[in-house]
Amino acid sequence: xxxxxxxxxxxxxxxxxxxxxxxxxxxxxxxxxxxxxxxxxxxxxxxxxxxxxxxxxxxxxxxxxxxxxxxxxxxxxxxxxxxxxxxxxxxxxxxxxxxxxxxxxxxxxxxxxxxxxxxxxxxxxxxxxxxxxxxxxxxxxxxxxxxxxxxxxxxxxxxxxxxxxxxxxxxxxxxxxxxxxxxxxxxxxxxxxxxxxxxxxxxxxxxxxxxxxxxxxxxxxxxxxxxxxxxxxxxxxxxxxxxxxxxxxxxxxxxxxxxxxxxxxxxxxxxxxxxxxxxxxxxxxxxxxxxxxxxxxxxxxxxxxxxxxxxxxxxxxxxxxxxxxxxxxxxxxxxxxxxxxxxxxxxxxxxxxxxxxxxxxxxxxxxxxxxxxxxxxxxxxxxxxxxxxxxxxxxxxxxxxxxxxxxxxxxxxxxxxxxxxxxxxxxxxxxxxxxxxxxxxxxxxxxxxxxxxxxxxxxxxxxxxxxxxxxxxxxxxxxxxxxxxxxxxxxxxxxxxxxxxxxxxxxxxxxxxxxxxxxxxxxxxxxxxxxxxxxxxxxxxxxxxxxxxxxxxxxxxxxxxxxxxxxxxxxxxxxxxxxxxxxxxxxxxxxxxxxxxxxxxxxxxxxxxxxxxxxxxxxxxxxxxxxxxxxxxx
Amino acid sequence: xxxxxxxxxxxxxxxxxxxxxxxxxxxxxxxxxxxxxxxxxxxxxxxxxxxxxxxxxxxxxxxxxxxxxxxxxxxxxxxxxxxxxxxxxxxxxxxxxxxxxxxxxxxxxxxxxxxxxxxxxxxxxxxxxxxxxxxxxxxxxxxxxxxxxxxxxxxxxxxxxxxxxx
Numbered sequence: 001x002x003x004x005x006x007x008x009x010x011x012x013x014x015x016x017x018x019x020x021x022x023x024x025x026x027x028x029x030x031x032x033x034x035x036x037x038x039x040x041x042x043x044x045x046x047x048x049x050x051x052x053x054x055x056x057x058x059x060x061x062x063x064x065x066x067x068x069x070x071x072x073x074x075x076x077x078x079x080x081x082x083x084x085x086x087x088x089x090x091x092x093x094x095x096x097x098x099x100x101x102x103x104x105x106x107x108x109x110x111x112x113x114x115x116x117x118x119x120x121x122x123x124x125x126x127x128x129x130x131x132x133x134x135x136x137x138x139x140x141x142x143x144x145x146x147x148x149x150x151x152x153x154x155x156x157x158x159x160x161x162x163x164x165x166x167x168x169x170x171x172x173x174x175x176x177x178x179x180x181x182x183x184x185x186x187x188x189x190x191x192x193x194x195x196x197x198x199x200x201x202x203x204x205x206x207x208x209x210x211x212x213x214x215x216x217x218x219x220x221x222x223x224x225x226x227x228x229x230x231x232x233x234x235x236x237x238x239x240x241x242x243x244x245x246x247x248x249x250x251x252x253x254x255x256x257x258x259x260x261x262x263x264x265x266x267x268x269x270x271x272x273x274x275x276x277x278x279x280x281x282x283x284x285x286x287x288x289x290x291x292x293x294x295x296x297x298x299x300x301x302x303x304x305x306x307x308x309x310x311x312x313x314x315x316x317x318x319x320x321x322x323x324x325x326x327x328x329x330x331x332x333x334x335x336x337x338x339x340x341x342x343x344x345x346x347x348x349x350x351x352x353x354x355x356x357x358x359x360x361x362x363x364x365x366x367x368x369x370x371x372x373x374x375x376x377x378x379x380x381x382x383x384x385x386x387x388x389x390x391x392x393x394x395x396x397x398x399x400x401x402x403x404x405x406x407x408x409x410x411x412x413x414x415x416x417x418x419x420x421x422x423x424x425x426x427x428x429x430x431x432x433x434x435x436x437x438x439x440x441x442x443x444x445x446x447x448x449x450x451x452x453x454x455x456x457x458x459x460x461x462x463x464x465x466x467x468x469x470x471x472x473x474x475x476x477x478x479x480x481x482x483x484x485x486x487x488x489x490x491x492x493x494x495x496x497x498x499x500x501x502x503x504x505x506x507x508x509x510x511x512x513x514x515x516x517x518x519x520x521x522x523x524x525x526x527x528x529x530x531x532x533x534x535x536x537x538x539x540x541x542x543x544x545x546x547x548x549x550x551x552x553x554x555x556x557x558x559x560x561x562x563x564x565x566x567x568x569x570x571x572x573x574x575x576x577x578x579x580x581x582x583x584x585x586x587x588x589x590x591x592x593x594x595x596x597x598x599x600x601x602x603x604x605x606x607x608x609x610x611x612x613x614x615x616x617x618x619x620x621x622x623x624x625x626x627x628x629x630x631x632x633x634x
Numbered sequence: 635x636x637x638x639x640x641x642x643x644x645x646x647x648x649x650x651x652x653x654x655x656x657x658x659x660x661x662x663x664x665x666x667x668x669x670x671x672x673x674x675x676x677x678x679x680x681x682x683x684x685x686x687x688x689x690x691x692x693x694x695x696x697x698x699x700x701x702x703x704x705x706x707x708x709x710x711x712x713x714x715x716x717x718x719x720x721x722x723x724x725x726x727x728x729x730x731x732x733x734x735x736x737x738x739x740x741x742x743x744x745x746x747x748x749x750x751x752x753x754x755x756x757x758x759x760x761x762x763x764x765x766x767x768x769x770x771x772x773x774x775x776x777x778x779x780x781x782x783x784x785x786x787x788x789x790x791x792x793x794x795x796x797x798x799x800x
Contacts, residue, residue, distance in 0.1 A: 032759075032760065032761050032774060033761050033763045033764050033776065035774065036761060036764055036767070036773075036774035036775060036776040037764075037776060081763075082761070082762075082763025082764060083763050083764065085763075085764075227760065228757060228758070229758065230718070230719035230720040230721070230723070230757055230758035231719055231720035231721050231758060231762055232758070232760070232762075233758075233760035233761070233762055233763075236760040268666070268703055269756065269757070269758070269759050269760065270760060271772060306662075306663065307662075307663070307666060308701075308703075309662055309665070309666060309701030309702070309703040309704060310701050310702035310703035310704075310756075310757075311700065311701050311702060312757060323662060324659075324662075325659050326657075326658055326659040326660060326661040326662055326697070327697065328696055328697055328700040329700060329701070330700075344659075385762055387720070387721035387762035387763060387765060388720070388721050388724055388725075388762075388765075389724065389725075393721070393762065393763040393765075394763050395763075431720060434720070465720070465762075467720045467721055467724065467762075469724065473724065478724075481720070481723055482720075485757070489757075491700075
């Protein structure tokens with residue numbers, strides 16, 4: 001542990017002098033997305049190929065002590081541009097290569113490493129217009145973002161603590177422990193206007209002060225990384241891409257509220273995030289940032305990673321604490337709030353991953369600097385997971401108050417249809433905030449996105465999942481999808497949520513199966529009110545939001561299902577009418593033989609027909625037909 | 635002799651308990667590690683835990699049945715997780731599920747008869763940029779369709795058959 005004796009400044013200088021020896025650096029994105037596309041093979045092959053050429057490779061700068069020129073090959077966390085992976089970045093030129101395969105490696109090395117040339121064919125090309133861009137400083141997906149919290153994520157090597165330090169890491173933690181009082185830290189955070197990034201939007205500084213004021217022998221800090229909202233992966237990317245930033249934020253929080261023990265609660269669905277966080281904690285311990293007597297101040301602080309076991313409700317803070325205590329992850333009524341009586345009955349500060357990752361930045365640049373971004377009530381930037389039917393899916397960060405139009409069209413590059421084609425006019429809605437949120441329509445395209453505005457239209461920031469939906473989507477089915485999700489995840493403790501969500505799901509099923517009447521709709525609305533009023537925790541309270549929100553903006557779609565028994569987008573199976581196109585049918589009898597309910601009839605070499613009463617709309621005929629003669633499926 | 639067999643069988647459970655310092659509050663972590671070892675939570679082990687941690691068996695059972703990750707039935711050697719997050723859902727994850735059901739002759743069950751495959755619909759895996767996503771054990775497959783799903787399965791069946799020959 002020789003590093004213990006080195007100051008942060010010395011580590012930084014030593015790292016910088018080592019990195020200067022590398023004239024070139026190859027960064028391979030190793031987020032979950034790129035790994036799925038083969039990034040780890042790329043990483044190995046790059047190293048091998050460079051060695052084969054007789055060039056010196058530096059893999060782990062921490063342990064490099066040579067003084068000769070090297071090519072630095074490293075992996076990084078998620079760079080955000082997930083759909084285009086695996087991504088390879090070449091520094092200092094900042095070339096970004098997309099969809100890189102191992103067969104491209106030789107050419108990349110020949111042109112971009114041994115020389116300073118670009119491999120044109122691997123650059124990002126826009127689908128519409130075909131324009132090619134060299135790197136992140138040009139690509140619209142990145143240019144229109146403001147990456148502050150994500151800064152470093154996708155560049156630095158998450159397993160190399162020295163690189164984080166060289167980027168200014170842990171300097172703020174040292175400042176917090178050596179120079180600032182608890183109150184001073186809380187004041188800085190409060191003045192910055194930072195609000196909880198997990199969805200609720202509670203002012204962070206105030207939360208810290210409430211916990212600080214409590215007098216107790218033990219206090220806890222919890223980092224909530226139980227990012228269960230379907231369609232959200234901001235916390236995963238942060239933990240995978242820049243784990244030390246999260247740790248530093250937690251250290252500062254610990255000093256501010258006077259806690260000595262912390263948990264990071266991560267979903268088990270994120271094995272890579274768990275692994276990277278655990279490794280980062282061990283590294284930070286070996287540098288003396290965690291453990292006993294941090295920065296010689298006599299303060300102890302340790303962090304433990306706890307894996308969830310697959311329960312969405314554990315994202316709710318009281319349920320999460322029950323889970324850490326080794327119980328069923330069920331919520332309890334508030335008050336008492338965690339700040340007063342939390343984990344094991346002790347005062348507990350619980351914040352989201354992204355909130356913690358914003359802390360060091362605020363301490364470094366100051367509250368005024370931070371609060372210049374955003375709107376009057378919502379300061380700073382917010383990361384969003386942009387997914388669904390949009391051209392550029394991935395992880396983005398924009399100032400709060402950015403409009404949906406900028407996000408979907410400028411950053412996202414427009415809408416894709418179900419067949420993959422780009423269509424700029426096909427925007428239908430954006431589902432924001434997951435199963436607790438609502439949908440935003442074309443009416444809201446120019447509304448600045450912040451906590452208050454979203455609340456006023458029946459949606460919420462949530463943790464930040466933005467799922468873009470195109471004009472082919474059936475909104476009733478989307479509402480049903482979320483209802484099924486919350487019904488499944490309801491913990492069963494309180495009746496309104498347990499029974500209410502079940503009944504709401506049954507009512508939605510009636511609608512998409514064409515069995516509903518107008519009374520069904522009234523009942524659905526009434527039930528929604530009961531569930532949201534009477535449920536114990538946020539899960540139940542917000543469960544009806546997707547239904548109410550789609551009903552408000554797309555009532556006519558519900559009416560079509562109920563009154564005319566038809567799904568306008570032909571997505572609801574039970575409401576489809578299947579028929580055979582007499583022109584296209586050759587009478588080959590293939591479908592007739594395959595039909596499991598014998599609903600198809602017709603003579604050989606003559607057009608067949610379907611008996612609608614027998615047909616179960618299973619789709620086997622459609623899969624069988626070679627002539628595209630079955631009409632009614634998508 | 636009987637005790638010796640039992641001791642040997644539970645030695646890995648003991649190790650897990652020791653690593654967790656026999657703390658009742660760590661029951662979720664303990665169960666996770668046991669499931670990793672056995673691929674499910676065998677009833678005998680749960681009974682054993684109850685006495686080792688002096689906890690009511692009902693309480694352990696309560697925790698084990700609360701979390702979706704835990705299984706009281708043996709799971710297949712290959713655990714296939716079909717992501718049903720919003721992004722995957724709108725990009726057609728339902729179809730993958732039915733393809734797997736047919737291909738592996740599951741008939742509505744989640745584990746195949748030969749205990750080779752378990753297919754589960756899981757909530758968002760956070761790889762939404764690659765929707766729809768399929769995970770086999772730890773390996774993530776992105777932007778899959780019906781044909782690619784069948785390819786993945788065929789490959790596993792092939793490698794299993796080769797493995798058995800060797």
